[in-house]
Amino acid sequence: MSTFRFLHAADLHLDSPLRGLEAYPDAPLDQIRGATRRALENLVDRAIEEQVAFLLLAGDIYDGEWKDYHSALFFARCMGRLREAGIRVFLISGNHDAASVIARALRPPDNVHVFATRHPETVRLDALGVAIHGQGYARRDNREDMAAAYPAALPGLFNIGLLHTALNGRAGHEPYAPTSLAILAGKGYDYWALGHVHQREVVSQTPWVVFPGCLQGRHIREAGSKGAVLVSVEEGRVQDVAECQLDVLRWQECRLDVTGCDSLDTLLQKVQGHFEAALSQADGRVVALRLRLAGATCLHHELHRNLARWTEECRALAAGLGSVWLEKLMLDTRPVATPWTGLEEDSPLAGLIRAVQDLTLSGPAAMGVGELAELRSRLPVELTGDGDPFDCRDPERLGELQEEVRELLLGRLLGQGRVA
Numbered sequence: 001m002s003t004f005r006f007l008h009a010a011d012l013h014l015d016s017p018l019r020g021l022e023a024y025p026d027a028p029l030d031q032i033r034g035a036t037r038r039a040l041e042n043l044v045d046r047a048i049e050e051q052v053a054f055l056l057l058a059g060d061i062y063d064g065e066w067k068d069y070h071s072a073l074f075f076a077r078c079m080g081r082l083r084e085a086g087i088r089v090f091l092i093s094g095n096h097d098a099a100s101v102i103a104r105a106l107r108p109p110d111n112v113h114v115f116a117t118r119h120p121e122t123v124r125l126d127a128l129g130v131a132i133h134g135q136g137y138a139r140r141d142n143r144e145d146m147a148a149a150y151p152a153a154l155p156g157l158f159n160i161g162l163l164h165t166a167l168n169g170r171a172g173h174e175p176y177a178p179t180s181l182a183i184l185a186g187k188g189y190d191y192w193a194l195g196h197v198h199q200r201e202v203v204s205q206t207p208w209v210v211f212p213g214c215l216q217g218r219h220i221r222e223a224g225s226k227g228a229v230l231v232s233v234e235e236g237r238v239q240d241v242a243e244c245q246l247d248v249l250r251w252q253e254c255r256l257d258v259t260g261c262d263s264l265d266t267l268l269q270k271v272q273g274h275f276e277a278a279l280s281q282a283d284g285r286v287v288a289l290r291l292r293l294a295g296a297t298c299l300h301h302e303l304h305r306n307l308a309r310w311t312e313e314c315r316a317l318a319a320g321l322g323s324v325w326l327e328k329l330m331l332d333t334r335p336v337a338t339p340w341t342g343l344e345e346d347s348p349l350a351g352l353i354r355a356v357q358d359l360t361l362s363g364p365a366a367m368g369v370g371e372l373a374e375l376r377s378r379l380p381v382e383l384t385g386d387g388d389p390f391d392c393r394d395p396e397r398l399g400e401l402q403e404e405v406r407e408l409l410l411g412r413l414l415g416q417g418r419v420a
Contacts, residue, residue, distance in 0.1 A: 010195030039216035058195030059094025059164030093136035134162030153188035259295030
């Protein structure tokens with residue numbers, strides 16, 4: 001067996017539509033919209049620089065029913081660059097680019113092999129001593145254990161399984177092509193190149209079972225570094241699986257402790273320092289950041305009372321740094337003193353504050369949650385699966401909303417009551 005390297009990527013979601021960003025007039029729309037294309041260009045550049053033997057793409061190249069051929073033409077041009085470099089590409093379709101969904105597929109360059117969708121298929125690379133097994137999605141809603149039908153490993157070869165799956169389930173991902181680690185290990189393969197889960201994860205090293213994560217984060221639920229993995233093989237054994245950071249825009253969700261901040265100027269200085277630190281860790285990328293302020297501070301009620309204003313103040317700080325965009329400011333602060341400090345215990349304002357603190361989204365206050373959940377269930381997954389949707393069925397999200405309402409009311413009451 002020879003020594004070689006290959007790249008494993010998945011979930012490119014090329015030209016994925018961006019929903020909701022129009023609500024932010026200062027959002028870097030052009031940079032976000034072009035990010036998936038530039039990340040693919042980075043993947044091609046890395047493949048050529050590393051002189052890999054081949055590239056594996058484990059599904060979801062596209063993003064459902066795109067409206068024209070531009071995405072496919074761009075993909076073909078990128079694959080053409082790999083063809084010129086003598087690099088072969090092996091890909092499977094995932095749920096987003098299943099045969100039943102993509103209506104405008106174009107024939108790829110001849111260095112690209114697209115695996116069959118009706119049954120597992122095996123491609124041998126005898127010069128390398130490699131066998132690649134794979135099957136794409138014939139339809140989007142695939143609930144079958146596809147891996148169970150994959151053939152056993154071919155003796156004397158380095159065997160790779162290419163599969164788009166949620167395994168036994170992953171939070172935030174539909175349970176498509178469910179299977180188990182036992183099923184995968186039973187095939188005797190040396191490496192399973194998985195796709196569908198957008199967070200990088202090494203599930204197992206015996207055998208190697210790897211999710212590379214998505215190539216480029218598209219919203220706050222895809223925070224952190226994104227890219228592919230570079231796999232080094234020597235004499236038929238995996239020697240190294242290295243992360244390749246290929247994203248061009250990075251989403252981050254940060255928590256900043258503002259305990260002890262006694263003035264808004266001090267708080268804004270801490271926020272700017274946090275932005276600068278996030279930017280320094282992004283290796284020149286644009287940072288789209290969600291910031292959560294936490295801790296005990298005397299500014300608690302002022303922040304809740306004027307959240308919109310202080311969000312814009314923080315956005316102005318981010319804009320001044322050039323490559324930081326504040327997607328959202330969230331508050332998880334708490335007051336230093338009780339809300340009725342300085343009030344007579346039996347005063348009307350103190351009683352009203354206690355009533356607000358006891359506010360819960362239960363009983364009559366929660367009426368309509370079931371109806372909202374029913375309406376939401378009728379929406380297509382494209383409108384509910386991405387970004388940061390409000391799920392009225394989620395007790396944790398309802399609890400957060402309840403806390404936001406309570407703190408907003410307290411801030412307004414204390415502001416009108418002129419209590420510090």
